[in-house]
Amino acid sequence: MDAQTSVRELIFLERSLPFAFVPFRQIGVGLYDKALEERATWALSVYRFPTDVFGDTAGDSGYGFSTRETLLLYDDDRSTIHVGGGYTYNRPATEVARLRSPPEVGFNQLDFRATDFPVPFFVDSGPIATDSYQVINAELALTRGPWFAQSEVYFARVDPSTGSGLNFNGAYAQVAYALTGETHPYNPASGAYSRITPNNDYGPCGLGAWEVAGRWSRLDLTDGAVAGGVMNDLTFGLNWYLNKYTKFQFNYIHVFLERPAGVDSEADVLALRAQLDF
Template sequence: MHRLVLSLAAALLGASSTALAQDGFSWRSGAPELSLGDGAVRLTPVLRLDADAGSYWDQDTAEGFRSGTNIRRGRVGLEATLPQDFEAAVVWDFGSSRPGNAGSLYEAQFAWSGLGWGTIRVGAFQPAHMLERAGSSMDLLFMERAAMTNLATSVASGDRRLAVGLEAHGARWTAAGYLTGGDINVPQEWGQRGVAARVTALPLDGAVQAQLGGNVAWQFRPGSQGSYNEAGFGDSPELRVDSREFLDTGTVDADNVWAAGPELAAGAGRFYGQAEYQWLFLDTRDGTRNGEAWYGAVSYTLLGEPRKRDAKAGVWKRPAPANGFNPARGEWGALEVAGRFSSADLRDGPVQGGAQRIWTAGLNWYPAGWMKVMLNYQNGRIELADENRDFQALGLRLTFNL
């Protein structure tokens, strides 16, 4: 590692003295790029906007979910490809999963891929711990990840997580493991310590591609709101225009927090499907309290190129326009329909966090590789100790990604 740092420093110094005639702007992979040192250093801007609007109705109790709008993601930053197989990224996010809580550091990471078969990553980033977290949010089937994913990744991964890890891959397998801390933007969580890992294998790789996998997360030193040995599970419905959470265990005394489970993903032509299951554990002073969560989702690409597997990440990338967007020639980009059922149950003994079940139907339009329009319909039910809450919702998202 000492030699690599010295090589990096020497290469950067050399790049800074290279004649400007060898440098310049270009367009690479759909984004502008600044090359320095005859291509030894490449800088690419990060620009991302997810603008959401949502409406709730058919709620049978007072104080229900509120309709509204939200800048879900508003990311601005810079990615750098450096000599000696190094990469770096710094990204700020002016959007939020909680309306009104915008403006925080989203990513500050440094990575080295000189192993060839893997990458060492350190900093604040999103560990590739689960199927819905291993790829870009641009590739999600729906506006939001399933509640199961958010519950499980809250243990030791998720956005903005302080971490160091190794991500490895082959043509038909992936493996990733991380040692993690808390959210870089929440000083009260810096005392958290945990581990997260994911493995996948592709036993079928023909007309049908089928991938099996599993993951685990363990917070062996819980910490919440500045206090050690405190933890809990909670999540909003799968739409982010209201900050209310009825699915919530609250904060409880816990020595350990666990989440683990299997995953399945498969593609066949224009069809794609994925499913995940998680066991959730809170080791409290009164014994271990269990929860469970799962989802199943399917999609079909109506127009454009269907989803394709990314062997490096072990995920299926979003559909792509076959010939761009040109209505005069009958070219409308890519169009996808999708459906999902998700379930989460956080009720066990004195821990009564409720249960949530949501049916979601989605329509995704990709006019270009850098643009996405999503329309989601939800029909959900939340079961609490003293009442049940039924709701329907309609969500719309407009995404631009450079």
């Protein structure tokens, strides 16, 4: 669900830590449709894997498969309840799986080039020689007037070329409250929620829409011989929507990093974004 929410609609500056498990922006073909009077969605796709951020593929043999199904259980005025789930199976052409993530400020977990990034990866499984890996997830979200809540849980299984299987996991839970009374509308086409639209745009007759939000996010990449680390993020967000097209966002992120060697650490991140889109 987090991946299906457009970056323009995100409540926080970036997606949650378990996004590292998602085979995002791969080149392939997909099928999608709605059902039950647009209360349900299904989608499946096959693609080359991995594809890096430039659209390049590594070799000719890699491929992947992903599917997601959702259901809007309840929809009454400004209240909704959404459930869903997904599954992905991937055989990398590189014969290597690598799962990693920085704190929630910038993501590039599937780039197989030797690229340096401004924000380092806090947790990193390192290259794992493997024929395939798979991920399953479940999602739950709801709205009630100005309240919005969303959560997901992920379980990943990597099958190394030698040795026993590796199990990784991640989860997040977030909640938001619109101080000015707006609600997040449900988008039946994507099975996800859109941003709020101010009841009164910023100007002589209004202050726009104001929203506060909080999120806990976790990614665990330690199992067996792989000591990738465990990261927990606590994020506070403040959003100001001037109108339908313009918003300002502030995030404070406190990071807890558990290192396998026993040397734990913490970090603080302050981030701002001004966004104009159409």
